[in-house]
Amino acid sequence: MFRTSGALLEGHFRLTSGLHSGQYFQCAKVLQFPAYCEALCGDLASSFRGTPIDAVIAPALGGIVVGQEVGRQLSVRTMFTERSEGRMQLRRGFEIRPGERVLVCEDVVTTGGSVNEVIEIVTAAGGTVVGVAYIVDRSGGQVRFPVGDGGLQHAVMTLTVVAHRPEECPLCKQGLPVVKPGSRGNA
Numbered sequence: 001m002f003r004t005s006g007a008l009l010e011g012h013f014r015l016t017s018g019l020h021s022g023q024y025f026q027c028a029k030v031l032q033f034p035a036y037c038e039a040l041c042g043d044l045a046s047s048f049r050g051t052p053i054d055a056v057i058a059p060a061l062g063g064i065v066v067g068q069e070v071g072r073q074l075s076v077r078t079m080f081t082e083r084s085e086g087r088m089q090l091r092r093g094f095e096i097r098p099g100e101r102v103l104v105c106e107d108v109v110t111t112g113g114s115v116n117e118v119i120e121i122v123t124a125a126g127g128t129v130v131g132v133a134y135i136v137d138r139s140g141g142q143v144r145f146p147v148g149d150g151g152l153q154h155a156v157m158t159l160t161v162v163a164h165r166p167e168e169c170p171l172c173k174q175g176l177p178v179v180k181p182g183s184r185g186n187a
């Protein structure tokens with residue numbers, strides 16, 4: 001699905017971390033197709049079908065599509081957090097009530113920073129994070145979230161991204177121009 005939709009890009013990329021890589025995943029490109037979105041998010045939803053869940057929450061921007069589709073399939077209300085003045089916040093009148101059981105969704109997890117910020121928001125409101133669901137784990141299975149007793153974290157796909165420091169990058173040594181993904185219309 002990622003290859004068919006052009007979401008798996010091959011080339012020479014400068015990642016957000018500053019490292020260079022020969023591969024890049026643009027999750028939004030696969031999720032733009034309803035059948036792919038339904039199937040990938042369906043894999044996540046099915047992992048939590050036996051778990052009582054009151055609400056789904058996802059960090060803007062990439063997580064919103066995943067949260068909305070997982071929430072639709074589980075028939076629970078779905079919210080999102082967004083970064084404002086550098087801080088992740090629950091805005092727009094969204095509320096988590098004490099005792100609510102909440103599933104956190106995301107598209108791509110690398111270090112898990114955004115997901116951990118969402119977990120803090122849920123916990124601070126008195127909610128319980130019952131799980132974390134995401135399409136792509138780019139940490140090679142290394143990332144671990146504090147999901148508590150019986151909590152579950154689930155990725156559709158786990159990858160180990162090979163990345164190099166610019167001064168050691170074999171693609172730079174070949175003289176290939178480096179591209180920042182997302183900086184052009186089709187990437």
Ligand SMILES: [Zn+2]
Nearest residue numbers: 020169171172
């Ligand atoms: Zn390079």
